[in-house]
Amino acid sequence: MVDDNVDAAETMATMLELFGCTTLLAHTAAGALALAPDFLPEVALLDIGLPDFNGYELARRLRGLDACASTKLIAATGWGQERDRQLAHDAGFDHHLTKPIDIERLRLLLQ
Numbered sequence: 001m002v003d004d005n006v007d008a009a010e011t012m013a014t015m016l017e018l019f020g021c022t023t024l025l026a027h028t029a030a031g032a033l034a035l036a037p038d039f040l041p042e043v044a045l046l047d048i049g050l051p052d053f054n055g056y057e058l059a060r061r062l063r064g065l066d067a068c069a070s071t072k073l074i075a076a077t078g079w080g081q082e083r084d085r086q087l088a089h090d091a092g093f094d095h096h097l098t099k100p101i102d103i104e105r106l107r108l109l110l111q
Contacts, residue, residue: 001025002032002058003047003076012045012076012101019107029058037067043110044068046093048077048084056091063092074109076101 001016003009004027013023024039026032029050036044044062048055055075062068072095075088080098088096095109 001045001076002027002029002050002055003045004028004049004051005047008099015103015106016045016110019110021110028052029055029061032058033061033065036062036065036071040067041071043072043074045074045076045097045106048075048079048088056087059088059091059093072109074106 001009001013001023003012006027009025009027013025016023024035026035029052032044032046046055046058050058055077059073062071062073073093075093075096076099077084077096078099085096097106
């Protein structure tokens with residue numbers, strides 16, 4: 001889970017753990033890139049509006065890592081216009097969820 005809103009990230013991590021997921025949090029794109037090679041995430045939820053560089057760029061960089069080549073990338077963002085969805089797709093995201101996240105839809109995506 002990558003989100004600069006610490007409370008939102010911690011809440012989502014708790015929800016994911018209730019689903020049986022092992023979670024790791026980052027609050028910047030650079031922090032996520034540093035953690036990913038050792039964590040080997042199966043799924044990554046990425047906010048788009050991050051303080052250092054945006055989630056689109058983070059998705060592109062994660063896709064460039066061998067450790068994340070098959071990671072399911074999910075945009076978890078307040079940006080939900082069709083243009084935002086297209087940008088997410090172009091950056092390598094598999095799914096786009098608009099905040100507040102529909103927990104049932106997220107659960108289905110994690111299966």
